Amino acid sequence: xxxxxxxxxxxxxxxxxxxxxxxxxxxxxxxxxxxxxxxxxxxxxxxxxxxxxxxxxxxxxxxxxxxxxxxxxxxxxxxxxxxxxxxxxx
Ligand SMILES: [Zn+2]
Ligand SMILES: [Zn+2]
Numbered sequence: 001x002x003x004x005x006x007x008x009x010x011x012x013x014x015x016x017x018x019x020x021x022x023x024x025x026x027x028x029x030x031x032x033x034x035x036x037x038x039x040x041x042x043x044x045x046x047x048x049x050x051x052x053x054x055x056x057x058x059x060x061x062x063x064x065x066x067x068x069x070x071x072x073x074x075x076x077x078x079x080x081x082x083x084x085x086x087x088x089x090x
Pocket of ligand 1: 021
């Protein structure tokens with residue numbers, strides 16, 4: 001009678017099997033989320049728990065800076081126009 005043992009623990013009986021490499025695995029070596037062995041076939045790139053960090057605050061910061069610069073520039077132009085009108089009105 002043939003009995004499967006974990007590929008990492010020869011003294012333990014295999015209760016799972018890797019869906020990628022087909023190797024027998026014990027509870028400790030089996031990844032239930034990926035249904036693969038933790039040692040070789042556990043690919044963290046396919047894990048959905050890793051959230052991509054987007055530099056959104058930096059973008060909004062620069063959007064605010066550009067908006068403020070535009071407002072300041074518009075006010076400066078308005079002041080220049082008013083001063084010019086006052087000077088030429090004399
Ligand atoms: Zn595997
Ligand atoms: Zn094991």
